[in-house]
Amino acid sequence: MDMYGSKEWSDKPNDFLQWCLDIGKESCPMLLTQRIITMNFATLPKLRQTFTQALYNLAANPQCALLLREEVERIVEEYGWTKQALGKMRRVDSFLKETLRYEGVAWLTVERKALKDIKLSDGTFIPKGTHTRVAISGIHHDPDVYDNADVFEPFRFTDLEGDREGNRHHLVAVNPSSVGFGYGKLACPGRFFASVMLKMLLAHTVFSFDVRLNENDPRPKNLVLGHSFLADPKARVMFRRRSDQ
Secondary structure: OOOOHHHOOOOOOOOOHHHHHHOOOOOOOOHHHHHHHHHHHHOOOOOOOOHHHHHHHHHOOOHHHHHHHHHHHHHHHHOOOHHHHOOHHHHHHHHHHHHHHHHHOOOOOOEEOOOOOOOOOOEEEOOOOEEEEHHHHHHHOOOOOOOOOOOOOOOHHHHHOOOOOOOOOOOOOEEEOOEEOEOHOOOOHHHHHHHHHHHHHHHHHHHHHHHHHOOOOOOOOOEOOOOOOEOOOOOOOEEEOOOOO
């Protein structure tokens, strides 16, 4: 551990493992492993909430399942259950990104602390020490930013991307109109791992199951806790394993 900590060396990574080695608080591999596992668990609540919201949206919009399933079956047949395959599932990606936009996990995010007095271009003055947050829901439901902003459109971002190859509208992309994972150089570094997990979960679900709400049940409403949105933990979704699987 001493060999790879603090000192500069060729091809030195810039990641959480290396940061821990540089700081040197963990004195053995066991403690370092425990630290990393703890950080992994810290990602689970947001993953769980986002996938639960996606599951509710899938159950409330069963017509989307056929389009998602067609994409998953076609790509898995060619590429298998691989990371490369997940990267090509554009409908799955769009469905999750639209869920994060429309439902979200909080109405405030991107917390920052002013380290000095700041005067913005519009004249707003932010004193040193002030904590600020971005009203994420206001952005994601702004009709000047998104057409039909208050409507859940599962393939919104697939349609925006069209036939172009790029990642501007992918789940992991962050920009001023899409701040579900934060913004700027301090955007969530774990969003790539989260994207793989969420896409694998949704792809496996539509591949293996038919999902719907109980007859006449509306889409479960969100709960609000402080500045967070929570998927209703008491809602029920019906699963049926596909007979051809």
